[in-house]
Amino acid sequence: MGKETSLSDDHNPIYQDIARFRAIIFDALLKPHDMTMSQGWVLVHLVRENGLRQADLAARLEIATVTTSKLIDRLEARGYVERRSDPEDRRSNRIYATGQAKELVKVMTRTIFEVDKIANEGISDAELATTLTVLHRMRDNLKTAIARR
Numbered sequence: 001m002g003k004e005t006s007l008s009d010d011h012n013p014i015y016q017d018i019a020r021f022r023a024i025i026f027d028a029l030l031k032p033h034d035m036t037m038s039q040g041w042v043l044v045h046l047v048r049e050n051g052l053r054q055a056d057l058a059a060r061l062e063i064a065t066v067t068t069s070k071l072i073d074r075l076e077a078r079g080y081v082e083r084r085s086d087p088e089d090r091r092s093n094r095i096y097a098t099g100q101a102k103e104l105v106k107v108m109t110r111t112i113f114e115v116d117k118i119a120n121e122g123i124s125d126a127e128l129a130t131t132l133t134v135l136h137r138m139r140d141n142l143k144t145a146i147a148r149r
Contacts, residue, residue: 022115029111033104034078040108042071043080046097047105051084053092080104 026037045060046052052060058068072095075081080101083093097105120128 018119022119025115025118026111029114030108033107035104035108039071039075039080040104042068042075042095043097043101043105044108046081046095047102050096051094053086053094054083055092057095075101 023037026040030036030040041061042057045057054068054072055065057072058065061068072081072083076083080098082096082098084096086092086094123131
């Protein structure tokens with residue numbers, strides 16, 4: 001690249017804005033279900049692969065184990081997940097999504113498509129494909145840089 005290019009030329013970081021705006025809309029759409037995007041991602045991971053260890057769940061969500069534990073506490077209190085002792089290691093727990101969680105993930109999936117429809121309005125399929133390719137590469141570049149530290 002010849003000149004330095006920033007995706008925050010107007011001093012508003014576009015990635016953070018997009019993530020924040022998506023979260024605001026997502027949370028608003030899920031408010032009737034008393035669910036936040038962060039809590040929802042826990043459920044999505046567990047519905048995909050039920051019985052993850054708390055530490056593995058934290059790694060997949062790329063958040064601290066303490067944060068994961070707090071999310072699980074809230075979800076468990078509302079009947080969406082249950083903790084069970086890990087039969088291979090009694091010091092750790094495995095987390096299981098309940099039937100109630102599986103139903104909510106269906107609602108969340110519809111909500112994700114609704115948020116995507118709002119965000120992608122006026123953008124062609126080709127533009128979206130190129131954007132995703134570039135964003136995946138950027139994410140991979142950043143993860144590689146973090147791993148080197």
